[in-house]
Amino acid sequence: MGEQITIALTKGRIEKETLALLERADFNMSFMADKGRNLIFESPDGQFRFLLVKAPDVTTYVHHGVADMGVVGKDVLIEHPAGFLEMLDLNFGLCKFSVASVPTYNPSDHKRKRIATKYPRVAMEHFKQKGEDVEIISIQGSVEIAPVLGLADAIVDIVETGNTLVANGLVVFEDICRISSRLIVNNASIKNKPQVLTFIKKLEDIVGNEEVPFR
Ligand code: PRP
DSSP states (O other), X not given: OOOOEEEEEEOSTTHXXXXXXXXXXXXXXXXXXXOTXXXXXXXXXXXXXXXXXXXXXXXXXXXXXXXXXXXXXXXXXXHSOOSSEEEEEOOOSOEXXXXXXXXXXXXXXXXXXXXXXXXXXXXXXXXXXXXXXXXXXXXXXXXXXXXXXXXXSEEEEEESSSHHHHHTTOEEEEEEEEEOEEEEEOHHHHHXXXXXHHHHHHHHHHHTTSOOOOO
């Protein structure tokens, strides 16, 4: 048996799909079925250890080498781009970054816009590419209410079903990019631990040839 491999998984939304993918890749994940409040899980054969952490922390654990690999959304990788290798598009957790606002928002208005977002880097980059200097207002969640209450002119946020936008009376003005879950890998682990490459190959065989739709 080789050295144990540690994999950081994003808690919440994409957790179920991540475990389903691992099952499809022939890993018996039943040891994570009754997880209770546990956050660290070791496979019965001792070969793997899985951590359940918040999305941005997946990049931190992989960057520092505490985890050899991680599964996390591309949204987080764009916002926190450094310190790991992005190896695979896992093609689930599909959503997009969009600019949205109340229907009366005028995107071609020349005044300096205020943009509320949980993703300041993504928002700044997007408007910079369009040659627009905007004021970014950082928000931790429930971003959709910011334009409704006049805190911002528009938002940059994740849209999955679009239900949250509709429920708050917002419409999409622009799509920025597609988002999906990715497999990231620690720079040293890929060189030093042969099981890491074997693991990547196993997942690649499953996700490699699937179509990658944009919506
Ligand atoms: C995300 C995102 C939107 C919503 C989009 O928020 O920021 O608010 O999901 O999903 P939908 O298009 O399917 O409605 P999340 O649920 O993570 O909560 P938050 O607002 O507290 O960040």
